[in-house]
Amino acid sequence: MKKYDVVVIGAGPGGMTAALYAARANLSVAMLDRGVYGGQMNNTDDIENYPGFTSIKGPELSEKMYQSAINSGVEFVYGDVQQITLDSEQVKHIKTDSDELIANAVIIATGATHRKLGVPGEDKFAGKGVSYCAVCDGAFFRNKDVAVVGGGDSAISEGLYLANVTKNVNVIHHRDKLRAQQVLQDRAFNNQKMDFTWNSNVKEIVGDDTYVTGVKVQRNGHDETIPTSGVFIYIGNVPNSKMFANLNITDEQGWILTNDEMETSVPGIFAIGDVRKKKLRQITTAVGDGGIAGQNAYEYLEQLG
Ligand code: NAP
Numbered sequence: 001m002k003k004y005d006v007v008v009i010g011a012g013p014g015g016m017t018a019a020l021y022a023a024r025a026n027l028s029v030a031m032l033d034r035g036v037y038g039g040q041m042n043n044t045d046d047i048e049n050y051p052g053f054t055s056i057k058g059p060e061l062s063e064k065m066y067q068s069a070i071n072s073g074v075e076f077v078y079g080d081v082q083q084i085t086l087d088s089e090q091v092k093h094i095k096t097d098s099d100e101l102i103a104n105a106v107i108i109a110t111g112a113t114h115r116k117l118g119v120p121g122e123d124k125f126a127g128k129g130v131s132y133c134a135v136c137d138g139a140f141f142r143n144k145d146v147a148v149v150g151g152g153d154s155a156i157s158e159g160l161y162l163a164n165v166t167k168n169v170n171v172i173h174h175r176d177k178l179r180a181q182q183v184l185q186d187r188a189f190n191n192q193k194m195d196f197t198w199n200s201n202v203k204e205i206v207g208d209d210t211y212v213t214g215v216k217v218q219r220n221g222h223d224e225t226i227p228t229s230g231v232f233i234y235i236g237n238v239p240n241s242k243m244f245a246n247l248n249i250t251d252e253q254g255w256i257l258t259n260d261e262m263e264t265s266v267p268g269i270f271a272i273g274d275v276r277k278k279k280l281r282q283i284t285t286a287v288g289d290g291g292i293a294g295q296n297a298y299e300y301l302e303q304l305g
Contacts, residue, residue, distance in 0.1 A: 004028045006297045007094050007103035008074075009081050010240075012039025014273030014286035014293075015109030016065040021294025022107075023072040027301065030101060031069060032094070034080035038062025039111050040274075041283065043133045045161045050283050058135070061283075077101070081110070081243055089267050090304055104304065105268045105297040108244065108256060109290065112237035112274040112281075117149065121205030121212075122233070129212025129230050130205055134158035138165045141230045147172050147215050149202055150234035156180035156188050158234055163193040170226060172197045172217060197226065205231055239275045251277055262293040268300055 005027035008019045019031040036042060044058030053061070070076065079096030084106060086092055094101045114132040116122060122130055131137040138161060146166045148159040151173040157180070163169045171188070176198045178185050188194050200217040206225060207213045214225045239254040249264040250256050255277035262270040272289035274281045 001093075001100050001102050002030070003102040004030045004075075005103065005301055006030075006105045006107060006294075007032060007092075007101050008107045008109055009094065010039065010109035010111055010273070010275075011037035011066070011076065012109060012111050012273060012286060013041060013061075013065060013283045014111075014290040015039075015107070016069045017287045017290025018107045018109060018270075018272055018294040018297070019074040019290075020065075020069045020072050021291050022105075022297050023069065023074045025295070025298035027298060029074045030077045030103070031074050032077045032079050032081060032096065032101070034078070034097075037066045037076065043135050044157075045135050047283065083243055084247060084269070086266070092268065105270070105300055107262075107290075107293045107297060108241075108264075108269065108271040108275060109273045109286075110240040110243075110275045112239050114233065115236045115238050117202055117233055117235060119202055119204050121207065125205055125207050125212045125231075128210060129207060131230060131232050132234070134161045134232055137230070137232075138162050141166045143167050144229040145170065145227070146230035146232060147226060147228040148232045148234060149173075149215075150236070151175060151178040151180065152234065152236065153180045153184060154236075155234035156184040158232060159194060160184070160187055160191065162232065163191050166193075166230075168193050168195065170195045170197055170228065172200050172202060172215060172226070174201050175199065237274065237281075241275055260292075261296050262289055263296065268297075268304075270297060 006022045006029045008015045008031045011033035023029045041058040041062045046055045082095045145168045147170045200219040204216040214227045216225045241254045256271035270293040272293045273286035
């Protein structure tokens with residue numbers, strides 16, 4: 001079992017920043033992830049609200065953050081975390097699917113995953129017209145009509161991306177106005193390739209033997225089927241925190257509760273980024289959380305002596 005001062009779980013923007021700060025404080029740091037570093041940034045085309053860049057591709061920003069962390073001495077470790085158990089306050093065991101690590105401080109940065117609609121056809125046609133990632137799958141729908149479900153920042157920014165690569169984008173939203181930032185809304189309303197279907201609840205995703213052919217919605221009490229080749233679902237996220245249930249650090253929805261110092265109720269366990277209960281989930285706020293947690297992990301270890 002390898003021992004570290006700090007183990008950071010999750011290598012999104014928050015995790016990479018926390019790891020960077022902890023390593024620069026001369027701590028031994030492992031940054032764990034079950035996949036490629038970068039988190040949701042990897043599935044984002046253009047990032048236009050990260051200071052210092054007018055526009056930068058998600059994977060490029062991921063690579064830059066990763067290099068900063070690695071150059072500061074952070075060790076990247078692959079692993080799917082199953083549980084954290086406590087030997088004593090100072091000794092935390094982090095069990096992954098293939099290994100076990102020991103740390104004095106842990107920073108949880110496991111982020112959030114797309115929420116499902118939970119309607120018939122969603123699972124049946126997953127990968128056959130149903131997608132949660134425009135950057136990954138948009139190119140399969142070149143010259144085809146697609147639908148986007150949702151009205152937040154993700155639905156509209158990804159809808160704009162899809163408008164560039166597909167024939168037409170129909171945004172299906174259950175209300176009569178969007179929640180997305182005004183700048184995104186303005187762009188979407190001015191985009192000739194984007195239409196809006198308001199006050200419509202998705203009831204089913206329909207298809208033939210293999211692929212999606214339409215979305216059944218209920219509007220003003222009436223059912224109708226909107227023909228489409230693809231359905232991109234962006235209706236918010238759920239926290240990746242089930243594996244920490246034994247620690248009792250979440251609210252009833254699974255968001256991890258912290259104070260302003262990113263401390264959970266367990267001494268030496270911090271939580272940052274999208275998995276944390278907070279209002280604004282952005283790369284910038286994840287990075288801010290990461291800096292605070294990295295520094296506070298250092299101070300926590302100093303006080304332990
Ligand atoms: P979100 O902000 O929670 O928006 C989810 C959208 O889906 C809302 O319009 C919501 O409707 C709708 N919705 C929720 N449940 C639904 C259901 N069962 N059926 C139909 N519609 C449903 O989620 P998000 O857009 O994925 O964004 C997540 C976080 O990432 C946010 O904090 C966002 O600001 C951030 N983000 C930022 C950027 C950026 O800055 N460019 C880009 C992407 C994401 P209501 O409006 O009625 O609730």
